[in-house]
Amino acid sequence: MRSLLVRLVVVLFVTNITHSAICQSLAFPRAVTNQATPFVNSAFALTIDPERMRVAIGGYRGDVVVYETTSLAEITRLESDGGMVLATAFDPQGRFLLVAGDPTRLNVYRTLDWTLQRTIKLPFRCGFLCCHPKLPIVALSGKGTSLLFYNFETGTLVAVSIAGWNAVLS
Amino acid sequence: MFTPDGQALLAVAKLPDNESTRRHLIATDTSGLSETGFRPADPAFRTLETTSVGFHSLVGSLSHSRFAVVDQSGRILVFDSQSLQLLTSIAGNFASGKGLAFVDRNTLGISTGDAFHTIDLSNPEASLTTPSDDAKNSNHLVYDFTQSRMFVSHARAKNQLTVWHLSSRTVDAGGFAGHPAGPIPGMEVAIDSSSMQPQESVAETEPIEVTSPVEKRIDQGTFHPADLAARLWTDTRSSKQIEANFIGIDGDEVLLRRSNADEIIVSRQRLAGADQKFLDEILETFPATTDFKSFAETQSRPAGATRLESKFKMELHLSMKTTETSRRRLTEQVCSRSTVQCPIDEADFSCRPIVA
Incomplete structure (x- = not known):
């Protein structure tokens, strides 16, 4: 009888501990931070560089804010040059941040010091962009446009896809 | 992209x-x-x-x-x-x-x-x-x-x-x-x-894949459902099979645990006939497993917590009710359904996987 009581106490103790742990992880996913960040305009573009712990967001007002992912502290704020930001991406090596939107341009920022390296004038309003995994090439498109390939280190147009299709989303 | x-x-x-x-x-x-x-x-x-x-x-x-x-x-x-x-x-x-x-x-x-x-x-x-x-x-x-x-x-x-x-x-x-x-x-x-199936190694976080059946253990006179061998469970609706351990049953809800520790609650009605039979035999061997639902209903806790409390209540109940005879019967059942051949050791009724 005594043995059973001891086991009962032990099991109830373990159950209680486990229950606490379970309650803490019940919500999946759960919002741990939902605060208003300093970013206060309607967002259209979001990209992350998790290995270097930074996330960049841009939108209606045209400025791009880069946050440190752990603390959500603002790393830098890239001022608007007059139009909406519609797409943004870090290159795979994390050396550049590419920002596209209105006016029809692609801005290339160096992440070392967040200086604007170059602005590439585009023939259309770019809504989508993605970087090549190995080459300094970015593919850009707008709604219903051909696909453009730029070398973002030199700013030169590498190719225009004329494969018979027009991009809608990329 | x-x-x-x-x-x-x-x-x-x-x-x-x-x-x-x-x-x-x-x-x-x-x-x-x-x-x-x-x-x-x-x-x-x-x-x-x-x-x-x-x-x-x-x-x-x-x-x-x-x-x-x-x-x-x-x-x-x-x-x-x-x-x-x-x-x-x-x-x-x-x-x-x-x-x-x-x-x-x-x-x-x-x-x-x-x-x-x-x-x-x-x-x-x-x-x-x-x-x-x-x-x-x-x-x-x-x-x-x-x-x-x-x-x-x-x-x-x-x-x-x-x-x-x-x-x-x-x-x-x-x-x-x-x-x-x-x-x-x-x-x-x-x-x-x-x-x-798992492919080449990638840098992203990978779920732990099933590599071997869980080692079976029935010892010290205490039966823990989590120690049962992993087995294949079949969802009749999707015809999908998963390998998981039986943890507990609460009314129509069957609690399973996969090898990566994910716990899944599935409706018993959706399980295949072999799974139903397995559950029947478990319940027959340990009728106490049907006796713990009222505990959850008395608690004002989140649904998931009550389910898991039910599981612990069941384990407690089982550990108190298990007899040598029932342990032996269960050992035989588990071994006969195991994905690993598993002889019964008459000395301690434990299951031991045969290593090829």
Whole structure:
């Protein structure tokens, strides 16, 4: 009888501990931070560089804010040059941040010091962009446009896809 | 987006000779792309999928070993980036899903305007829905694998960047703010399970794959359901099989634990005949397993917590009720159903896997 009581106490103790742990992880996913960040305009573009712990967001007002992912502290704020930001991406090596939107341009920022390296004038309003995994090439498109390939280190147009299709989303 | 080797570019496109409403997921050959040019200038491409309603999102997993799209009919399609083969098609209520991101190569997060969904690609039945006003006007999801956080951008008047923490997947026990978790209503899943096998090593967080059956142990006069051998359970509705340990049963709900510690609650009615028989024999051997539901009903706890408390109550009950005879009977049952040959040792009634 005594043995059973001891086991009962032990099991109830373990159950209680486990229950606490379970309650803490019940919500999946759960919002741990939902605060208003300093970013206060309607967002259209979001990209992350998790290995270097930074996330960049841009939108209606045209400025791009880069946050440190752990603390959500603002790393830098890239001022608007007059139009909406519609797409943004870090290159795979994390050396550049590419920002596209209105006016029809692609801005290339160096992440070392967040200086604007170059602005590439585009023939259309770019809504989508993605970087090549190995080459300094970015593919850009707008709604219903051909696909453009730029070398973002030199700013030169590498190719225009004329494969018979027009991009809608990329 | 590019495939991980840069040999192809994936895009949603409109072909000039098609109806205006048709959209195509295409892969175009970019193997001829260099820093200075593109040869040939008119690269080949092929259509992977076509829809008449349009696509919302196209995203890759962290290593880009997989990519996924969601279309406006609510389907999520997952492809292998190397072979460009369709791995999974999930039809659900994702028509308004504008934000999509991989958590790991087997888990997708999606925002549908009124809720966040976390979809387990290897076991969509265990996917979770978390209703939240914070999902409104969301348009992009990006996942920070270093901290298990999902960053979400919103096109709205305030609070345009929200951050979600994705807690451990080891407990499938509830939803956000008391909302029930569970399969997404109306979700139908077609999985090519052979294609979902582990592939090359990737940098992203990988779920632990089943490598061997769980070692069986019935010792010291105490029976713990978690120590039963892992077995294959069959969902009659989807014909999908999972390998998992039986943990407990609470009315119609059967609690199973997979080798990666994920716990799944499935309806007993959906299990195959062999599974039903196994459960009948467990209940026959240990009638106490039917005796713990009232405990949960007396507690004002979240549903998941009460289920798990029920499990512990059951284990307690079993440990108090187990007799040598019942242990032996159970040992025989377990061994006869084990995926590993497992002789009964008359001395201690323990099961020991035979190592080939």
